[in-house]
Amino acid sequence: MTTCTVTFEPHGTEVDVPRGTLISDAASKAGLDLNMPCGGQGRCGRCAVIAEAGDFERRSSARLSPEAMEEGYVLACQTVVEGDLIVSVPPQEKIERRLPTAQRTKKIEAPLGYDPSRDQTIQKYFVDIDPPSLKDNTDDLARLRRALQAQHGIDARKLHVGVHVLRKIAFALREGDWKATVVLETGTWLDPDGPPRLIDVVPGDATVSSWGVAVDIGTTSNVVYLVDLLSGSVVDTASDYNGQIARGEDVISRIIYASKGDGLSELQSLVVGTINGLLGQLAERNGLSTNDIYKMAVSGNSTMIHLFLGLPPESIRLEPYVTTTNQPPPVLAQDVNLDINPLATVDCLPGVGSYVGADISAGVASSGMCNLKELSLFLDIGTNGEIVLGDCDWLISCACSAGPAFEGSGVGDGMRATAGAIEEVWIDEQTLEASYRVIADEAPRGICGSGLISLLAEMFITGVMDKGGNLNLGLDTSRLREGDHGPEYVVAWAGETATPQDIVINKVDIDNLLRAKAAVYAGFSVLARSVGVDLSTVGRILIAGAFGQYLDVENAIQIGLLPDMPRERFKFLGNTSILGAYMALINRESRDSIAELAQRMTYLELSADNTFHDEWISAMFLPHTHIEDFPSVMELLKEK
């Protein structure tokens, strides 16, 4: 086997790989995180790098222009090393490492009436043990059991004891001069009446604090809440991009990545690495050891939960779309390499199915819609749109594949909602000139999801674009022009941007966005029809998720993403997934009710529903084929 040396510029990082290795794998080996939104399928063109000198072979050059290829651009995920090679990595292709702006730190107070002794499965007990003597040389563990029984009335005969804590007992008891704090888990959801489990024994009295964490594993961002289990309050929060992003931006790309070689264990390590990083930050900021964290509740979509636990996710994307389990059993932190107490319980919340995961059960539970008589519609819009309709008596859910357009992918100048992204656009009715707002007030580099929705709405209302999404090249503005991919509208001129190019939107982009918004609208239309409900009777429209937080309801209605209803019925809930995880962490009844809710939530498989396609086609227009369903938009168009 011939070994080749690949040198990555500008830093000159060298790595030796066997001939035939993909440049992307060589980069990974060299510790470089290349941006691969499509997960290395050669479809997005985002991993383009420049082969400066040496031997290589292109397997595919999809999305590369002839000019780019002449300049030496190759797709890292589609090009194999054939000899020593020098590769130059353009700066914009490296993953940005910035805190997701959508996550803001806020204090969350415990629910009224929180009682840790009743609500919490993690309990700490201080014990004062008789030291052994020649006359009473019972072993350490038996003494501990005896003290738990005598001093706290706990039947510890069947106590489950893991090896890790067994190894500490002798030290802990002697170090604390036979005074110690025992950490037990009692009455878990899996076995509420089962024997207690011994998690830790620490010297002295450590009952003054007790720590747990709630975690939301988003496909894009991971959030951790540090929770004081004694008071029930969130004392700090931290968030970061999911470390898996460089291996694919959406769940499908991640599933494909997981199915190749060691992809699954790599993705498992990456997300645990991200969470461990956040745990480390929280522990340091709050003066505790991660070892003092005895419980974790985890929410996320089914693919994220599978990857987190290291479960193979392949069957999620293959008909008939089944998971290994929708109700993962509790696991130990040591089994998934989390940096908290090794014997801490890691409780992944239950989901409904492959595309309605724990994030939605958690979200519905934390929204409270499952307790109301009034009918609610719950929406979580991202790459997939998950929709739940129902009340305290029934709940029905579905998932529609919106595609990554709202996440900034699948749109030429699309990008994630980070610094440099255009997040809102206004078009002057007279001049058809665009003005915009950019996240962090930087020169713009692209347009994020909320910016795209705003742009679509403005183009439609001002007549730049017709209801079919066609740009009107007959209008008198240099911003409308024929581009490489057909007609396009210039949002920002090269002189204003951080890149040397204009930022534009073209017909291809518009079609992708229309498909996405149509999928969401068709989703809740089919859902409502399937249970014989008229959408206008829905009392609350609950919009969850980071994307929802920045959505402008007017814009969203104008393009027909959301139904045209009285504006006061719309509520923006933020990250409901982590709120559900937090509820489950601090209250065993809440945990039970999420399980019960996930069990009773019906799942409608849209791909098996024969009305979905028609609804989708009808929703491809602006705002909709049936414009009568959008009276406020009709009114607005009439005014113009």
Next chain:
Amino acid sequence: MTTCTVTFEPHGTEVDVPRGTLISDAASKAGLDLNMPCGGQGRCGRCAVIAEAGDFERRSSARLSPEAMEEGYVLACQTVVEGDLIVSVPPQEKIERRLPTAQRTKKIEAPLGYDPSRDQTIQKYFVDIDPPSLKDNTDDLARLRRALQAQHGIDARKLHVGVHVLRKIAFALREGDWKATVVLETGTWLDPDGPPRLIDVVPGDATVSSWGVAVDIGTTSNVVYLVDLLSGSVVDTASDYNGQIARGEDVISRIIYASKGDGLSELQSLVVGTINGLLGQLAERNGLSTNDIYKMAVSGNSTMIHLFLGLPPESIRLEPYVTTTNQPPPVLAQDVNLDINPLATVDCLPGVGSYVGADISAGVASSGMCNLKELSLFLDIGTNGEIVLGDCDWLISCACSAGPAFEGSGVGDGMRATAGAIEEVWIDEQTLEASYRVIADEAPRGICGSGLISLLAEMFITGVMDKGGNLNLGLDTSRLREGDHGPEYVVAWAGETATPQDIVINKVDIDNLLRAKAAVYAGFSVLARSVGVDLSTVGRILIAGAFGQYLDVENAIQIGLLPDMPRERFKFLGNTSILGAYMALINRESRDSIAELAQRMTYLELSADNTFHDEWISAMFLPHTHIEDFPSVMELLKEK
């Protein structure tokens, strides 16, 4: 920090170590196993090596003669490297790697009436599962639960599922086309009525075999029985020296080693390494994968069990001599790095206390003495002598520190019972010439325990030595002479031996042996007196352990190690520890009865008994101060 190169001859192995490193640590780093019976305390003198050239510093040279020191001998465990150094390792100081001769492979048939469905905690179930469809896309685990319930009547709602098996389910079900074998553990001793635990799911029908292993972790030898759990028979056995031997020959040396640096985890890895090696041999010979082994029952003394589980053993040797636990909870194979199925239960049998461990509970159980009305005395003689007296109504135990003399340590020319060891000696009454038998018929290199007992008895009966253990230098034989350590008797001349020296026994050796035999005799004397029993009423004397197998009863009575009783009362049981582990492995009732037996066995702490010292002093004579208790020996002496 200066780095020095140490070269080990004769193989020229080089290793770089910081200045100040012990030669023994350098040897360990170089992958050489030096013999360190005392665990590196500088007491036994067995790790002597020759410093050929270079700089070093002796911290101690105990047990080295001035001549040896002049020849360059240093104690590896007491000499630090001060510069580049060439060290020559004499061949006899390397650990011999031979199968313990005491372990013979034999087939063991299952007990009559063995019924795996009733007696066994490991159960395999074949399930034929409906494949998922769009109309029924329940997850894999729920389908598995449903099949267990419908096809085998198992309530699997609370099924405990570890991450490791969860990761396999999707693959196993699809690979076997939705036909699979489920391995469950049900009704363990800790929680007999608890929910079942899912250990494995394998494609297709794998119910035709089911494997378990019984393990005895001796301080010297480790034995593994491979057991067919369906028939209950032992199908193969394997044994090897405990890999910890090079880190100390007796439990005290091992405890001291464990308390230094990473000693504990090193000892844990060493013994698990030995067991994994044996498991690999058994799997290969019998055409199975070690992954197919779903259960392990382990016996051994309390120190060995602590080291195996990685529990700190320090408190075992410090007053008041307590363990972390005498009844270890079941652990998972993955928690102790055993090469069997990672979720297999590893069940360490219960012991009574620090010096009466699981090997004794297991031994007493497998001897059957706990079920008899007749009074029995159970003896396991090794470095420690463990003694149990009792019947079906009561059991009392004690442990006496015999020291390592019977294991060949603490005696100048002592050695373990391996090839080259003198195992029996005869002295001619007239000429006082010695003849002997050597294990494996090689030229002798030393004397093992049974040989020493035989030698003591012969010397006493022939008058070479008096009842106080003093050699009679006045006799007319060149074999009796004044040596470096006082009077000595030559057992084998240099010309006959494998070494250039005579093999001798001297006063120091004899005193060590007398102390050892006196400790054992005093032990059961005190034990019997403590419960008001006359030793002569004991109906059976059960001698367990590898050493017992080679003990000559006549010799042992002649020196007063065993009481002078009708010979037919003595039974040699062999390795009762592994038999107890085997019983526990195949029968849940046997497991429960061992736990019950360990609970009800009283432990008498000899160091807290004020009559022990007097009994010990009385027993220091040959055969005993009270010779009237040894009528057959009196008779023999009268004859001579």
